Structure formats: C-alpha cells, structure tokens
Amino acid sequence: MADLTHPTPPKDRRGLECPRCGCGHFRVLYTRRALGGRLLRRRECRHCGRRVTTYEEVAQ
Numbered sequence: 001m002a003d004l005t006h007p008t009p010p011k012d013r014r015g016l017e018c019p020r021c022g023c024g025h026f027r028v029l030y031t032r033r034a035l036g037g038r039l040l041r042r043r044e045c046r047h048c049g050r051r052v053t054t055y056e057e058v059a060q
Contacts, residue, residue, distance in 0.1 A: 016043070016054065023047040 017024050026043040029051070034040040039056045 016052070018045040018048060018050050019052070020050040021045065021048040026052075 025046040029042040032040045041054045
C-alpha cells in the first residue's frame with residue numbers, strides 16, 4: 001500500500017519541488033517586481049508549509 005503522507009514524485013517530473021518534502025504543489029502568497037524586470041514570487045508548499053522564493057523572468 002502506498003504511503004500517502006509522503007508522496008514520491010515521478011522520476012521524469014519537471015518544475016519546482018519542495019526542498020523539505022519533494023512535493024510539487026505550491027500556492028503563491030504574493031508577487032512583486034524585482035530588479036531587472038524580474039518577478040519575485042513567495043510560494044508555500046501545500047503539503048508541509050515550507051516557504052520558498054522564486055525569481056522569474058518574463059519571456060519576450
């Protein structure tokens with residue numbers, strides 16, 4: 001039987017993963033403009049609550 005409390009992501013998974021639990025499901029707490037036209041997003045893991053900051057560049 002699978003352990004649903006600590007899901008294991010598939011091996012070919014892409015994108016952001018939580019450094020604590022490996023989950024790939026986040027909610028965005030807020031978005032701000034950063035230097036150089038980048039976006040700063042503060043995200044929170046939906047599984048364990050760990051918060052991470054991402055910097056994103058807008059594709060032209």
